[in-house]
Amino acid sequence: MREPPDFTAETDAQGAVTLALKGALLVSRIGAFDQRLREIAEPIAKIDLAGVSAIDTVGAWIVCRLSRQHDAQITGASAEAEKLIEAVSGPHDAEPITPPRPPAFIRVPEAVGALIVGIGSGSIQILGFMGAMLVSSWDIVRRPSHFRMTALVRQMELVGVNSLAIIGMMSFLVGIVIAQQGAVQLQQFGAQIYTVNLTGRLALRELGILMTSIMVAGRSGSAFAAQIGTMKLTEEIDAMRTIGVSPMQALVLPRVLASVLMLPLLGFYASIMAIIGGAVISWFTLDIPFLNFISRIRDVVPVTDLWVGLLKGPVFGMIVAVTGCYQGMQVSGNSEEVGLRTTMAVVQAIFMVIVLDAFFAVFFTKVGWI
């Protein structure tokens, strides 16, 4: 193998220093050598390359830099070394190679300001997006042949049918937790039979649809954002527009409609699974027979609870799908943006769902559906 790079410094009678470089000035072994060269403080008059056995552009650059720094003359360079040194000695005005970064006292207020402006313009843009969606829907009402049935059915399968297993499992477990924890508390004053009220009402009114919305936001809302975002990056959306296919009609509407249709169904299914979970655990821990639990649900849960759950479904479905599609459509630039927008879609959807759920809770109580 080649010997590692090294140098010797010789001072002649006039006190001029000649730096003799030796060995292989190759990128593979130059790191430590470069550090040593940087530590040389005294002026160098000549750089002798006669002992250099091999050189590449990095080696040539180091020689070039040394000679500039000390205004030193290069001697003994082979033809190859000369060619390389010439090639790398372009203009080097130490142009910054990292993007400019303002100081913290500017950056922080700037980021806060950008965030607030972003929230403002984001809300306006999402309103605009929903407006565009309504216009597209109206177009479909006028020309029903533009409606994409296949896409809708496909999305209904992806959003609804394919999530049955995970939502069922999750709701069943949530039902178990509510019934079990409720029973422990209610038992203290002998009211364990109210576990049925607790499980049934909570599942139908709140938890079924809420947990489902969160799951669909994570499963499908993110998928919408990532899919549409990637299509945006690869210019597929532009291609669609050029061909005359409206991305709104081809991509957004089927997804939104599928979510609006599937969420109430999934929410109802989730509530039923939660009640079954509660019934199963009550059978084991409270000795309430399974069928007694179920028949008691009919007596203690008012039918308005079912309506509350079912009415919230389409609204939550709309929020999840619109946020996902909107964020996907906002992607531009690079692949990092897809990830960022997908995260934003999920976080915003879940946040909006919970905010609206609180609003609904107050609203339905006020209208007397207690």
Place this chain on the structure above:
Amino acid sequence: MNLLHHHHDGPAPQVGDEDDEDTPPIVITGLRNGFDGNIVHDGLDLTVKRGEIIGVVGGSGTGKSVLMRSIIGLQIPLAGDIEVLGESITDARDDSDIDIRSRWGVLFQGGALFSTLTVAENIQVPLKEFYKDIGPELLDEIARFKVTLSGLPEDAAAKYPSELSGGMRKRAGVARALALDPELLFLDEPTAGLDPISAAAFDNLIGELQATLKLTVFLITHDLDTLYAICDRVAVLADKKVIAVGTIPELLESKHPWIQEYFNGPRGRAANSSAQTKAVDKPIAEKA
């Protein structure tokens, strides 16, 4: 300036380890590639000589990119042997071939720059990966001179790939491919999608870099002007193998219908005559 480095004039280049100075950098024997029973290459042989620019041409779907991917180890062939810089790619599939990886650079068709890193950071990725002892100042200096070496303006170093034009992105890709001073440079359709002026400038860049850095260049192209301007030899892919390798005049003698159509079609003749015209004031196209 003579942009061409001829493999046969002058001593062997001083790059790389002495032991494989005389062995050809790429030797492919009996390569067989296919996807789901659809055979792309069958019994393909090709030897690339040290210090040459070899152009690989072929119709769409003849597996030019697959050939390149096989050579750099991204595509596992069904059969055959590929030796790159004296080491077998087909045998070493894991990290043991990491040594060769530091000795080649690849420019993918779309540039394949890391979109979340600036051009300078893109260039530094291979350096940081292989040589951890290089200090931050030297890393920055290397990025800076590689940027100028690839013909980019200096302020391009701080930019993200999305802020660059297509031609600049290709140059940045070359800068990254050259980060480790490789002996072998793979280029996949470098001039595709560039306007004729940028394409000609890119051809010049490759020719100059090859002459200065004594690279061996494996170049896939559709661009007849590139072939005439900078390629020492051209390999023609057809019928699942390399049907001919040679200089363009040699290929013009071939009777194969595809080669005849390729070089003697309207575009081939136009590229040829423009190369002849250039030969008047530039020594570059002398042999073309």
